Amino acid sequence: MPLTTIAGLEIDLVRKRMRSLRLTVYAGGRIRVAVPLNTPVAAVEQFIAARHAWIEKHQQQFATREPQPSLQYTSGEQHPYQSRSYELVVETGRAHVTLDEAARQIRLRVPTDSTLAQREAVMAAFYRQQLKQLVPELLLKWEPVVGRQAATWGVKQMRTRWGTCNIGARRIWLNLELMKRPLPCLEYVVVHELTHLHERLHNARFWSLMDQFMPDWRTHKAELNRIHLAPGTPADAD
Structure with a gap:
């Protein structure tokens, strides 16, 4: 252009x-x-x-943002999970991922002839499953605080947003990448999108409501702002 x-x-x-x-x-x-x-x-x-x-x-x-590392999904790589770094251990077998907290390892089991794209897809499915387990509890915690309820929610890979809100449908979407960030960052995005059910725009009223619902939101927003999702990433959740 x-x-x-x-x-x-x-x-x-x-x-x-x-x-x-x-x-x-x-x-x-x-x-x-x-x-x-x-x-x-x-x-x-x-x-x-x-x-x-x-x-x-x-x-x-x-x-000053940190670029996302280029991953090959091979043993020895470091992969993030809720902001902690885990060693990836690739094993042969039916596609499955196991988180070993004690050893600080993520065990990725895939067929011998699996491609990079297939290994990445198995890992993405693992992150999605983990995130979907967390969200219902966070909605129960924050919807009463915000005073609004999402009619539905979902998780998807987004290249340019940490979260989005369809106000008419009262539907919020959360970025799959949030499973790699600290839990308070996920909570910030949940509160951010719920707050859009009060105010559509990122105006003074919106940020005043954020101050009311989550006084330390700036800390979590700054943490997310350190990360490049992809070339073309805007400055915030939408």
Whole structure:
């Protein structure tokens, strides 16, 4: 997409059918601004100029984030589980994963001729199972605090978000990668998405509610902000 220089910054400017302007800063520093079709250029310039400091702040945050390691799913690799590092031990057999807390090992059992993609899929299924066991208890804990209930929830691999909320359906999605992060980070995303059932936007009211429901949310958000999910990761849960 051609870049446009606005307010001294190179911008991916997208005009589409929408109600309000939306700004996103991506890993690597790329800036994307989506605006309603007939928005005057002057209004776009004013919008970006007013958020110049915010843009610089998030570009700096991305510059300090840790990239996700490239894994081959072979014995001896270190794999995260709830922020702790475990040695991967690959064994031959029917596809299965066992967590050995005492030995700090994850035992991955796969057929001899398994491919990298197949080993990765078995590990992903393990993380999904573990996360799905945790979420119901967290919803029981936090829904009364937030004062809203999710009608349904799910887990999926997301390249650009830690979580999302479909407000109309009252459905929340949680990123499979959260099983690799500290438990309080998972709780932060659960509370974040439930709070969207009060307030759709990331505005002053939303963050004030977050202060009320989870006063230490900034600590957990900062922990997640250290990690690159993928090239193009925005700054937060949605």
